[in-house]
Amino acid sequence: MRKVIEKKVYDTETAILIAEYWNGLGQGDFRYYEESLYKTRKCGYFLYGSGGPLTKYSESNGNQTWGISTIIPLSKEEAYEWLENNGETEAIEEYFSNDIDEA
Template sequence: MKKVIEKKVYNTETATLIAEYWNGLGEDDFMYCEEYLYRTRKGSYFLRGSGGPLTKYSESNENQTWGISTIIPISKEEAYEWLEANDKTEAIEEYFSNDIDEA
């Protein structure tokens, strides 16, 4: 998937996949959600997300709501928070080793 946002190209085929999340539901479920965290060659982070009509990955008009797939640019701090929230310890250690300390 490729999308231009604020004059920057975000491309899942050329970026590095860092981690992924899936809530375990099938694509036909209204609460289905999956997210993939990527890092571009220039160091920007983004999520490629997909979801059903009852998730943040949805669009609607006056009569209907449907699921979508999209790309969302995020900051380095948001990428770290996403990894921590989704228990992606190995990815944190690999991509944010300079930002964490031993307890």
């Protein structure tokens, strides 16, 4: 997917895939969603997300709701937080090694 947001191009084909999350539900389930965290060549971060009509990846028009796919730009801090919340320790150590310390 390729999308321009605030004069910046986000492209899943050219960005580096850092980590992925899937909630384990099938695509036919209205609660299904998946997210992929990417890093651009210019060190920007974004999520590519898709999901069913009962997730944050949905749109409505009157009495109809459907699932969508979209790109969400993230700050470096938001990308780190997403990795931490999803238990992606190896990705944190690889992409954020300068931001973490030994306890």
